[in-house]
Amino acid sequence: MTTTELHEALIYEVLDTVKDPEIDTVSIIDLGMIERVQIKDGSVRIEVLPTFSGCPALTIIQQNIEKAISQLENVREVAVVFINNPTWTSDRVTAKGREGLKQFGIAPPPRFLKEDGSWHVDCPYCGSTYVTIENIFGPTACRSILYCKSCKNPFEAMKLISTSM
């Protein structure tokens, strides 16, 4: 790595290489988890929004951020701090993140709740809207299990999380 002065853009660039440990097509930036980066005299403080309360990947993410940032030149120390204000919501997933999820076979989080309190997503494989929810809960805290009646593939969707729920 060439000698570079530490600046926010560089930190964000590196953070974009830190992937979700279980979904390697999306970074923690794509997921909207980074709230703030502060740099002072070689010490870097990164405020991260935890996604789901019981997610065991959070500790791994924290370690991966520390590892990635401390490899930069001129970094003396790294502090990764989880904060709950603002609270993470699924609309923080970026357009790039939504694409990355689809590539992995996960439908991006629905944008809104319907009047009856349910939500709908399309199949991430064939785009069909003809899908059924098999289980609102899935293999990880953030995902539901669905089935596409058009291409006959089971798939997962990232759950909707909003402050109005």
Added chain:
Amino acid sequence: MSKEVTPEFKKSVTTLLYQLADDDYLFSYRGSEWLGLAPHIEEDVAFSSITQDTMGHAKLYYTLLEELGEGNLDSLAQLRPKEERRNSLLVERPNGEGYYKEAPNYDWGYAVARNFIYSTAKKAKIEALKASSYGPIQEIATKISAELYYHQMHWTAWFTQLFTATKDSRSRMIAALEEVIKDAGDLFSFGEVALCLATFDLIESEEALKERWFTVIKPTFESIKIAVPVLPTPTINGRNGQHTDDLTSAIETMSEVYRSDLAASW
């Protein structure tokens, strides 16, 4: 948050946090004992996911307690003896006869009834906590609320389904609900510290919470044509540290690994 934290205010905050943390911790423990035993595989996935979320909620509260100087969060969860626990009687009650490792004779109807009552009561509390005078509790409540949305939806579906499926399932649910309500007397109680909590506007009063709860559960009880249950006056009150021996054995099982090597890093 920038408000000056007096010792009295801090004491009230920690007292409330212990009640919330211990409730979710024990509820999650009872849920974990069901792992692999639910009626079908999709339910096993759902129930264990809810249990995992709930342990996450307990962790959020214990983390706040740690930040307030109450000690290490793992120790707070694992090592506090029965007398120091502030959970409701409802969550310490075992899942049924037997032991999860050998011949568990658990009743699914009881699980559904307890989980429905607990989740809806939690919903009432979380709504009230969104307006708590203590900022960090407000933030946590907002976070928990979205996850709880799915839990409540899930248990409401089961509760309604089993009450309306067959004659047999209905009569078993009526019996299960009765068992659950018997233990729910201290669910909304704050015990001896009630007045203190009210003074600082940390959470609404027991009466106001019960009103909220009534609004939450009324549509479900109307749909199953059952009168909304009235919570009894507690005979023993978990909020005052009164518990059964079931809690002792739950803590022992839960903390067995942690206690085996207190210096280990997990």
